[in-house]
Amino acid sequence: MVLPTVVISDPVPGPRVSEPVTLTVEAELEGDLWIARTDAGDEVLCQRLASRSGPGQTVFVAVVSFEKRIELTLAGPATEPGVPGIRTGIPQESDAFVRLDTGYFDLEMCTGTAMGTGSSKWGLRHFRSVAEGTDLLRSGDNAIGGFYGPFFTPENGLINPPEHTVVDIEVVERGPVMHHYRMHGTVPDGLLDELKGKKFAIDWVFTYGTPYFTRTYHVDDFQTVINGRSITNKITVGDEFEGGPGELVFDRFEAYGGTRYRPGDPYAEELVTMVGETVAAPRAAVHPKFEEFRRLLTGDLESAHWDLYWRLFCAWEKALDEDELRERLARVRATSHVRADLPERAWTLADEPVDVSAVPDETIFPGPASKTVEFHSELSRAMIWWTAAPSGAFQIVQRRQSGWVNWGTNGENECPELPVGVEIKTAYGMFKDSWRDVADQLATPPTVTDRPGSAAHAPDGTP
Numbered sequence: 315m316v317l318p319t320v321v322i323s324d325p326v327p328g329p330r331v332s333e334p335v336t337l338t339v340e341a342e343l344e345g346d347l348w349i350a351r352t353d354a355g356d357e358v359l360c361q362r363l364a365s366r367s368g369p370g371q372t373v374f375v376a377v378v379s380f381e382k383r384i385e386l387t388l389a390g391p392a393t394e395p396g397v398p399g400i401r402t403g404i405p406q407e408s409d410a411f412v413r414l415d416t417g418y419f420d421l422e423m424c425t426g427t428a429m430g431t432g433s434s435k436w437g438l439r440h441f442r443s444v445a446e447g448t449d450l451l452r453s454g455d456n457a458i459g460g461f462y463g464p465f466f467t468p469e470n471g472l473i474n475p476p477e478h479t480v481v482d483i484e485v486v487e488r489g490p491v492m493h494h495y496r497m498h499g500t501v502p503d504g505l506l507d508e509l510k511g512k513k514f515a516i517d518w519v520f521t522y523g524t525p526y527f528t529r530t531y532h533v534d535d536f537q538t539v540i541n542g543r544s545i546t547n548k549i550t551v552g553d554e555f556e557g558g559p560g561e562l563v564f565d566r567f568e569a570y571g572g573t574r575y576r577p578g579d580p581y582a583e584e585l586v587t588m589v590g591e592t593v594a595a596p597r598a599a600v601h602p603k604f605e606e607f608r609r610l611l612t613g614d615l616e617s618a619h620w621d622l623y624w625r626l627f628c629a630w631e632k633a634l635d636e637d638e639l640r641e642r643l644a645r646v647r648a649t650s651h652v653r654a655d656l657p658e659r660a661w662t663l664a665d666e667p668v669d670v671s672a673v674p675d676e677t678i679f680p681g682p683a684s685k686t687v688e689f690h691s692e693l694s695r696a697m698i699w700w701t702a703a704p705s706g707a708f709q710i711v712q713r714r715q716s717g718w719v720n721w722g723t724n725g726e727n728e729c730p731e732l733p734v735g736v737e738i739k740t741a742y743g744m745f746k747d748s749w750r751d752v753a754d755q756l757a758t759p760p761t762v763t764d765r766p767g768s769a770a771h772a773p774d775g776t777p
Contacts, residue, residue: 319387319765322378326754332377332418332523334492335762336363337388343372346489347392350376353385359397360388361491375492377522385765399490399522407439407454411483414493417523419742420444423495424457428480430631432456432621435476436497443525443742446695450563456554456718458740459516461531463550463730464540468581468643468650470504471629475514478502478630486517493520504629505640508538526698526741526756533734541729542651548706549732550724553697553740555688557717563690564697564719566667567678567710570685570753573664577673579709580653581727584646585623592626592634592642604633620718647727654726667691670712679726680708685753688712688721689746696745697721700756701738706731 318339324330337350337360348360358376366373378384403413409424419441426436437457442449451457460476479499487494497516501509512534519528537546557563567573593608600608607626625631627643634642653659661681667689670678680686684704689696699721707725711718723732739756 317388317390319385320762321765322380322384322386322760322762324380324382324760326751326758327382328751328755329379329381330755330760331379331525332521333379333760334375334377334521334524335386335760336366337374337376337386337762339372339374339388340370341372342367342370345391347397348374349389349392350374350386351389352378352380353387357389358386359392359399359491361487361489363487363492365486365494375521377491377524379523397490400493400520409434409436409480410439412493412495413440414520415444416493416520416527418444418525419520419527421520423483423518425483426476426480428478430474430477430625430628432477435460436479436481436499437476441742446744448563448695450555452558453556456556458553458555459518459529460552460554461514461516461533461549462552462722463724463728464536464538464545464548465501465504465509465512466550466624467540467728468627468647469538469540470506470509471639471643472624472627473502473504473509473630474624474628475499475501481516491522494518502630505636506538509536512536525743525752526739528737528739530737531734541725541727543729545730547734548730549734550722550728550730551732551738552720552722552724553699555697555719557719559717560714561717562671562712562714562719563695563717564688565669565671565712566691567670567680567688567712568667568686568749569680569683569708570750571683573662573668573678573680575662575664575668575678575680575710576659576726577662577675577678578659579675579677579679580659581646581650582623582675582677584650584653585627588642588646589623589626601633601635603631607631607633620716650727668710670710671714676713677709677711680710682706683708685750685757686721687745687749687753688719689749691746694744694746696743696749696752698741698745698749698752698756699738700740700753701732701736703733703736 360374405413422440427434432455435457437459465473481497481499484496503510705723709722711720
């Protein structure tokens with residue numbers, strides 16, 4: 315049998331580092347690991363993808379570092395028993411599913427505990443680059459990868475899927491080159507009938523040495539109204555980071571081509587005001603959960619943990635009866651809708667990075683984009699997001715007092731804006747000055763084509 319050769323070409327300039335590419339062979343090949351050779355004679359490890367291989371076809375994934383062009387020829391099964399690749403480690407959290415050292419990232423994926431607190435979230439609850447060694451989620455009380463809207467909205471009683479449910483995690487692929495996990499879960503019911511019983515799945519893909527990871531969110535079809543707008547199959551994806559009180563892991567935000575945004579968060583202000591009114595109101599009887607929140611919310615409301623504001627009004631917590639919950643959230647919602655679009659909330663057109671912590675509520679709501687970044691202005695670390703279709707809006711928070719940073723695909727009043735099923739690539743590293751080049755690479759994978767006479771079939775470089 316003639317073993318295939320593919321030509322990998324880069325449509326964008328600059329070096330690629332451990333870029334994942336797939337290679338499809340029109341034959342059934344035995345063995346989970348194979349070796350390929352580049353046109354320079356270097357060996358590259360290839361992992362057979364069981365989920366994509368089948369009768370008459372074998373699909374491999376490999377990672378290659380190159381610039382402009384490289385050829386890759388499948389050579390034969392790997393014979394060395396110990397090969398470099400992704401490794402598992404000792405987890406830190408009690409609900410950890412896996413701790414991974416990808417050769418570039420050290421991260422921990424958790425299933426969640428459904429206890430309704432920040433530390434009970436599923437997703438990535440620890441995350442760092444191996445070279446830098448700084449955990450962007452050091453307390454384990456926040457997570458990368460949660461999705462929220464349209465469920466975490468005043469209309470639905472602030473159901474928080476990452477905090478209120480446990481996910482099952484399916485191993486789709488696990489080898490030295492690629493780990494592919496699929497989370498499965500069901501969102502707890504809130505106030506809206508059309509959002510009840512919805513199931514979701516999230517695909518996460520990590521490859522050896524690659525400075526980015528990939529994820530895609532799938533949710534049962536839905537249609538509802540949020541913030542006065544019809545929402546069909548759009549979600550909020552939220553990535554959180556923490557530096558500790560007074561420290562921000564990222565202190566600037568920028569969108570590719572310029573940032574168009576409105577500063578401040580009237581909804582958050584209205585929710586805080588309603589907290590004060592609710593805990594001060596006289597009551598004939600008090601639910602134990604309400605009494606717990608009231609004890610925690612005495613004193614300076616501005617310095618209270620943000621979770622306490624929304625949890626008081628969460629249908630899942632049942633601190634308030636449903637009639638009172640609906641009435642109070644309706645007032646918050648109505649006032650927030652008006653305040654969000656008052657003439658004085660003008661749009662700012664910025665061609666420079668935005669210092670988010672310097673604006674009211676340390677929050678901005680940028681407009682549509684598919685390439686965005688949060689970075690540290692002095693340390694050069696940067697997190698870059700590319701979404702295969704633009705999100706219609708974002709909520710960016712950089713709260714210096716608590717050290718909490720957020721990237722979310724929602725507009726004002728928790729209105730979700732990212733279409734379901736959109737691929738997200740997220741890169742992290744010392745990319746402050748080169749982030750646009752990295753974003754262009756995320757958006758445009760290398761092209762993979764057969765060399766004439768080859769037995770391979772590889773339509774693109776997407777793993």
